[in-house]
Every structure is written in structure tokens, then in C-alpha cells.
Amino acid sequence: MLDRIPLEAFRVFDAASRHMNFSRAGRELNITQAAVSRRIKTLEDHLGSPLFSRRGKNLELTPQGERLFQRVRASLDYLEESLEPFRGASGQTISIAASGSVSHLWLGTRLREFGKENPGISIRLLTTDSPSELASENNDLVILYSTGDHPRWSLSLLMAEELAPVASPDYLAARGLDAAELPPETIATLDLIDYDRFNAHWISFQKWFERIEPSRHGTKPRPKYTFSTYVMAIDAALRGDGVALGSLGLVREHLRDGRLAMLGQRSLASGYGYYLGLPRNRPSTDEVLRLHAALSRLA
Numbered sequence: 001m002l003d004r005i006p007l008e009a010f011r012v013f014d015a016a017s018r019h020m021n022f023s024r025a026g027r028e029l030n031i032t033q034a035a036v037s038r039r040i041k042t043l044e045d046h047l048g049s050p051l052f053s054r055r056g057k058n059l060e061l062t063p064q065g066e067r068l069f070q071r072v073r074a075s076l077d078y079l080e081e082s083l084e085p086f087r088g089a090s091g092q093t094i095s096i097a098a099s100g101s102v103s104h105l106w107l108g109t110r111l112r113e114f115g116k117e118n119p120g121i122s123i124r125l126l127t128t129d130s131p132s133e134l135a136s137e138n139n140d141l142v143i144l145y146s147t148g149d150h151p152r153w154s155l156s157l158l159m160a161e162e163l164a165p166v167a168s169p170d171y172l173a174a175r176g177l178d179a180a181e182l183p184p185e186t187i188a189t190l191d192l193i194d195y196d197r198f199n200a201h202w203i204s205f206q207k208w209f210e211r212i213e214p215s216r217h218g219t220k221p222r223p224k225y226t227f228s229t230y231v232m233a234i235d236a237a238l239r240g241d242g243v244a245l246g247s248l249g250l251v252r253e254h255l256r257d258g259r260l261a262m263l264g265q266r267s268l269a270s271g272y273g274y275y276l277g278l279p280r281n282r283p284s285t286d287e288v289l290r291l292h293a294a295l296s297r298l299a
Contacts (some may be wrong), residue, residue, distance in 0.1 A: 005046045010072050012039040013051065014229040017069040020059045055073075092287045096127040097134050098143040101230040102274060105250040106159075107143065110298045114291055117298040121287050129198055129229075140288045141295075142277040145199065153277030159249030161274070163208055164267035166246035166260040167237055184212055187263050194223035195233040203270055205245050212266050249274065269272030 001040055015025035015036075022036040029036070044051050051065035098107050103125060111123055127132060134142055137152060148155050165187050172179050175190075194205050197293060203211075206220055224242055227233045234251060237244035246260065248267065254260040277297055278284050284292070 009039045009043040009046075011076070012036055013043055013070050014069070014076055016052070016059075017061060017065070017073075022059075024194045038264065041119050092285060093122040093124055094141065094288055095124045095126065095139045095289055096141040096143070096291070097136065097139040099129050099134065099145065100127050101234075101247070101250060102143050103127040104231045105234065106274075107295075109253075110295055113298070114294045116296075118287075118290065121291070123291070131199070137279060137281070140279070140284065141292060144275050144277055145201070145272055146275045147272055148275055150275075150277065152280055153243075154280050155275035155277045156295065156296060158274045158276050158295070161270040161272045162248045163203055163245055163270060164248060165208075165263040166251060166255070167243045167263060168240045169258065169261055171237075171240040171242065172261065172263075179263050180265070182264045184209060184264065184266060187243060188221040191225070192221055193225040193233045193236050193242045193244040194226045195230045196226065196228050201270075201272055203245070203268070208245055208268055211268055243269060 011026065012029060012031075015028050016022055019025045021027070022040070023033040026033045026036045036061075040051065047064075047068075049064045050062050051068065053060050053062050054103065081097075096107075096111075107125070111125065115121070115123060126133065126139065134144055135150065135152060142153055143158065144150060144153065146155060148157065165182075167179070167190075169179075171191075188209060192205050197204055205223060209221055225233075225236060227236065230247075231235070233244045234240065234254075237246075238254065241262060246255075246262070248255070248262070252262055255262060275299075276292060278288070278292060
């Protein structure tokens, strides 16, 4: 059906529905009241249903018109947002991509600080755990989980990955535990909080224990909770639900303000890290370089 309806008719219908007046809709679209009326009539003929009804001098949407208006309005709003990166403006929009854990635990506060200092620059944050979306050249900047090399991005280290168990002070106090004195074998008996590994290089609790004590035998630690995302696992630890495997750079603020505590004295350097990337194959604008420098400074 859509191929038989002029798309302009939906814009006219949207304007008429918002104003509830064909004359005002015409002024918005720079067409006459009669032209609005004709386009609405054409749309009604195609759909086989009235979209407006009149009660005296008042114009009202019919139930069918109301349903259509909600869908047309939502579609136009979505299209407007999709066109935002193409709109010229006095300032630039910088597109940066990062994983959910980096965005939630580290990047968000730093972008807010940068935004306060640079009010003329707009920032679009793409949060995704898809490697292909993270490394897409549609982005101006990326933060990648990597060993430091990428064919399309010039990477600089923000933080090396160091992993250690973390828990809230309330969880530890309720069990009479001293965080600093806990050996790995005791940690393995606690309420472990894990997450689904969507990247083969991510390290779960099982892998952490295997690499901390490669000669240790016996039952593998079984998590009490397993969440679909790393952020949910850390949030559960903050609530006092158990022990999560903390990426110490990402949870640094929580450790600093005492909301989380590191358990024991053993941590694991995975060999990976979080790297800030600039595109290799195209120059970056001054605004992009400014954000790159700010994030590097705040690491």
C-alpha cells in the first residue's frame, strides 16, 4: 500500500493532526488550506477510512486517525534523530563508541566534565559490545578492549586490565570478613557474581582462579549469580549481593570512595586493556583531538 501513497501526505497529515486546523498546517508547510484538504482526502481514499471528523467548527481525529497519527509522529521523530549527524551547526558533533561497561563505569562522568568545559561541542555516544560496531569507521573516536594493535585505529592505552575480586563493605561486615586477609580458596566459597562472556578474551571467575592458582585442583568455583552484562554484575556487588570480579581501572572510583573493597592481595593482569583510538585513514578535527587529549588526561 505504501508504494501508492505519496510520502508528502504523511507530513501534511502530521501537521494537520498537531494543529487541528488545515489553515495553520498549510502555513507551516507553505501550502494552501485547500492543498492540505486535498492531500488529506487523497490519504483517506487510499486508506479507505476517514481520519478527521468535524463537530461544529472543531476538527477531531477519528479513532483510526489517532492511531495513524501516533505511528506517523513516532516515525518522523525517529527520522529526525537519524538525520541529526548530517545537520550543519556552529559546533561539531563527535561520535564516540565504547562498550557498556566502559560507558557506564568510566566514560560517562568524563564526557560530562568535557561537555561542561566545551559547551559548543555535541557528543554522540554509541554504547555497544559488538566488536564490529565498536571499530566502525563511522565513529570519530573509539575505546577498544585490545592488546594495542588495530588496522584501522591508532590506539593509545587508557588503562591496562587488572582483575581482582571486589565486594561491598556491608557484604564483608555481615560475614565478619577482613577483605585484605582473604586467600583465593576462601574467596572461592563466597557468593560469586559472574557475567556472560560475549568476547572470548574476557575473563570470568573460573578463568581467574585457574590463572591465579594454576596448580590448584578440586571443585571449580560456581557463581551464585550470573548476569547478562558486566555492569549488572558490578551493580549487584555494590548492592551487597556478593563478590564480583572487578576490573580495577573501571571500578577505581568505587574503590576510592569505599563503596567496594578489593578482596585479598592477588590480582591478575590479563594482557589486555582499554585503548582510545583515532582513525588511521582520515584526519581528525581539532574538536576530536581536544576530546582525545581530555580523555587521555583523565585516564
